[in-house]
Amino acid sequence: MSPQELTEQIFKKKSFLCVGLDVDIDRIPTYLLSEDDPIFEFNKAIIDATHKFCVAYKPNIAFYEANGVEGWQALEKTINYLHHQYPEIYTIADAKRGDIGNTSRMYAKTFLQDLGFDSVTVAPYMGKDSVEPFLEFKNRQAILLALTSNEGAFDFQTQQVNGEELYKKVLKTSKTWKNSENLMYVVGATKAEFLKEIRQIIPENFLLVPGVGAQGGKLEDVCKYGMTKNVGLLVNSSRKIIYASESSNFAEIAGAKAEVLQQQMAEELSQL
Numbered sequence: 001m002s003p004q005e006l007t008e009q010i011f012k013k014k015s016f017l018c019v020g021l022d023v024d025i026d027r028i029p030t031y032l033l034s035e036d037d038p039i040f041e042f043n044k045a046i047i048d049a050t051h052k053f054c055v056a057y058k059p060n061i062a063f064y065e066a067n068g069v070e071g072w073q074a075l076e077k078t079i080n081y082l083h084h085q086y087p088e089i090y091t092i093a094d095a096k097r098g099d100i101g102n103t104s105r106m107y108a109k110t111f112l113q114d115l116g117f118d119s120v121t122v123a124p125y126m127g128k129d130s131v132e133p134f135l136e137f138k139n140r141q142a143i144l145l146a147l148t149s150n151e152g153a154f155d156f157q158t159q160q161v162n163g164e165e166l167y168k169k170v171l172k173t174s175k176t177w178k179n180s181e182n183l184m185y186v187v188g189a190t191k192a193e194f195l196k197e198i199r200q201i202i203p204e205n206f207l208l209v210p211g212v213g214a215q216g217g218k219l220e221d222v223c224k225y226g227m228t229k230n231v232g233l234l235v236n237s238s239r240k241i242i243y244a245s246e247s248s249n250f251a252e253i254a255g256a257k258a259e260v261l262q263q264q265m266a267e268e269l270s271q272l
């Protein structure tokens with residue numbers, strides 16, 4: 001999907017919500033464990049209940065890999081279900097990959113071609129030749145970690161390197177890479193006060209913003225400093241939505257949680 005098409009979906013649904021599918025087998029309702037594929041059944045129920053209120057889903061690949069072959073099969077079934085039932089939805093493989101060029105090429109093939117995700121998260125630490133293989137696909141994006149939501153972001157990302165914070169160097173340097181129009185960036189909602197300066201460097205690019213909800217980030221602050229005239233935001237919430245209830249109506253409750261966020265987003269969009 002192109003950024004323009006994603007923007008159209010955002011205005012149509014009055015939402016820039018991304019629902020995170022971080023499915024921990026120990027946290028899903030126990031009655032699902034007797035199903036052939038509990039992870040997929042959980043995802044299917046969550047997707048059916050929340051799709052009206054969001055424009056994107058973000059399976060975090062760690063939660064699938066942790067279940068071996070069965071986890072990977074659940075991931076494949078989930079992305080195929082989204083492609084067939086809800087083709088208008090934007091999909092993000094939160095895999096945080098990046099390696100020497102020929103290895104990155106394999107990661108890019110797996111997520112952007114074979115599984116057909118719209119985008120994949122990528123770590124910038126290994127530089128240009130580790131990221132460019134992800135940028136070669138038409139209407140697919142690499143979402144580069146810029147300023148992450150965790151406390152450890154202050155260990156390296158905000159440290160000064162030759163008079164400038166490292167995350168700013170990541171933003172500026174990545175703009176010079178081949179096919180950089182296919183870049184989006186991760187900025188944590190817990191770092192909303194940094195968004196003003198980030199927008200001076202990348203005024204147009206989409207930002208994936210995790211950290212609203214369970215990590216304490218505030219939607220209002222993200223919008224105040226990070227929203228552009230074309231919105232330019234995908235705000236993710238995972239645990240607060242998908243684990244809102246452990247009862248048999250977990251999906252309905254997840255839908256209600258997603259709707260609350262969607263309503264707040266509609267309010268923010270009305271002020272554009």
Ligand SMILES: O=c1ccn([C@@H]2O[C@H](COP(=O)(O)O)[C@@H](O)[C@H]2O)c(=O)[nH]1
Binds near residue numbers: 150213215239
């Ligand atoms: O800086 C980052 C980058 C990625 N994440 C991921 O987003 C979700 C957040 O989940 P919540 O339950 O809404 O806190 C999760 O998959 C993280 O791995 C992030 O939080 N921060």
